Amino acid sequence: MKSLHLKPGREKSVRRRHPWIFSGAVERVDGAPESGETLLVKNAAGQPVAVAAWSAASQIRARIWSFDPGQRVEAPFFAQAVARAVKAREALPAARHTNALRLVHGESDGLPGVIADRYAEVLVAQFLSAGAERWRGAILEALAAATGCEAIYERSDAEVRALEGLPPRTGLVRGKREARRCPIVEQGLNFRVDVESGQKTGFFLDQRDNRQRIRALAAGREVLDCFCYTGGFALAALAGGAKRVLALDSSGPALELARENLSANALEAARIAFEEADVFARLRRLRDAGAKFDLVILDPPKFAPTAAQAKNAARAYKDVNLLALKLLAPGGLLATFSCSSGVSAELFQSIVAGAAADAGVHGNVIERFHAGADHPVALSFPEGEYLKGLLISN
Numbered sequence: 001m002k003s004l005h006l007k008p009g010r011e012k013s014v015r016r017r018h019p020w021i022f023s024g025a026v027e028r029v030d031g032a033p034e035s036g037e038t039l040l041v042k043n044a045a046g047q048p049v050a051v052a053a054w055s056a057a058s059q060i061r062a063r064i065w066s067f068d069p070g071q072r073v074e075a076p077f078f079a080q081a082v083a084r085a086v087k088a089r090e091a092l093p094a095a096r097h098t099n100a101l102r103l104v105h106g107e108s109d110g111l112p113g114v115i116a117d118r119y120a121e122v123l124v125a126q127f128l129s130a131g132a133e134r135w136r137g138a139i140l141e142a143l144a145a146a147t148g149c150e151a152i153y154e155r156s157d158a159e160v161r162a163l164e165g166l167p168p169r170t171g172l173v174r175g176k177r178e179a180r181r182c183p184i185v186e187q188g189l190n191f192r193v194d195v196e197s198g199q200k201t202g203f204f205l206d207q208r209d210n211r212q213r214i215r216a217l218a219a220g221r222e223v224l225d226c227f228c229y230t231g232g233f234a235l236a237a238l239a240g241g242a243k244r245v246l247a248l249d250s251s252g253p254a255l256e257l258a259r260e261n262l263s264a265n266a267l268e269a270a271r272i273a274f275e276e277a278d279v280f281a282r283l284r285r286l287r288d289a290g291a292k293f294d295l296v297i298l299d300p301p302k303f304a305p306t307a308a309q310a311k312n313a314a315r316a317y318k319d320v321n322l323l324a325l326k327l328l329a330p331g332g333l334l335a336t337f338s339c340s341s342g343v344s345a346e347l348f349q350s351i352v353a354g355a356a357a358d359a360g361v362h363g364n365v366i367e368r369f370h371a372g373a374d375h376p377v378a379l380s381f382p383e384g385e386y387l388k389g390l391l392i393s394n
């Protein structure tokens with residue numbers, strides 16, 4: 001096995017079990033390893049400390065498979081890691097309320113770059129790092145064995161693959177099932193998931209618990225769901241007894257599916273309207289018209305995929321939160337989210353505080369939101385906590 005030698009003093013993060021080795025920590029590597037090749041990581045004294053996958057193109061030069069330098073990184077290693085991740089999900093309370101769960105969540109499951117989401121009998125997999133790509137075959141095998149899913153669809157088309165020097169790849173890799181519109185059930189609500197061309201792997205599984213929370217809060221309220229995608233929050237609010245729901249998104253295909261999702265449930269369609277609109281422009285018009293809502297949901301796309309984009313993202317978050325706060329009726333609630341890895345929970349709260357100050361309104365944080373337990377955050381990997389949200393009352 002070729003070796004990666006760390007610079008003096010750069011072993012600390014490995015000792016803290018952080019799975020990434022940045023380019024600045026690398027003294028040298030032996031030879032010219034191939035993309036994704038397994039390397040023995042050695043400290044400056046030459047002692048082995050971990051085994052990791054090499055990624056020449058990325059600033060994250062290596063991702064650690066194991067902190068046991070004696071670990072053999074071969075098919076059985078992946079079979080074991082995948083089986084452990086899948087078993088952990090079976091024990092979650094959410095597994096009793098839905099047939100759609102994230103089964104493998106990258107670094108937190110010891111599998112950097114590997115994502116697997118289950119939508120009923122269809123599994124959607126993503127291979128987002130050079131190491132994951134190299135072991136794709138073994139991981140697919142392990143996923144099929146651990147889940148018994150009829151079909152596996154690959155959605156390795158996330159932008160981060162480019163940073164690893166990998167081209168996008170999508171398509172059905174196993175099974176013959178027509179997997180375009182995959183029906184799932186979440187807390188008694190039916191959703192169709194477009195695993196082929198939907199966002200991410202097709203559905204925002206990370207918001208499951210928060211949709212349920214919105215459902216509990218919605219009774220009798222006028223609800224505005226901004227960035228509604230396929231209607232997750234909007235339908236949860238309707239099911240929870242919202243007086244009326246206005247749901248906005250700029251994506252025609254997402255709204256088409258949202259309307260299909262509405263029809264797939266025994267809900268009162270007259271109480272909900274889906275509208276294709278740019279949220280920023282539409283909220284300004286609602287503000288100018290003096291509209292008021294009792295519950296506003298803001299779940300925008302990642303404005304800052306990395307910390308470097310945090311500044312521009314802060315502007316966008318502030319603008320949209322300011323507009324939303326102005327639309328709140330007295331006694332109203334704002335559920336506001338950020339899924340940007342580059343924006344910490346602390347920064348996000350200060351942005352929302354700035355928006356409230358500029359809007360001239362008082363806001364109290366009455367709850368905090370996170371991704372569900374099928375998206376765990378490893379203690380050693382705080383970067384994994386990308387989704388954060390606040391419930392604000394005025």
Ligand code: SAH
Pocket residue numbers: 199203204207227228229230231232233248249250251254277278279280299300301
């Ligand atoms: N709340 C959703 C997920 C939202 S994802 C759920 O729980 O399922 C973000 C959504 O924002 C996407 O559907 C995208 O189409 C939409 N979007 C991005 N920019 C937008 C804009 N400027 N105006 C309206 N929608 C936008």
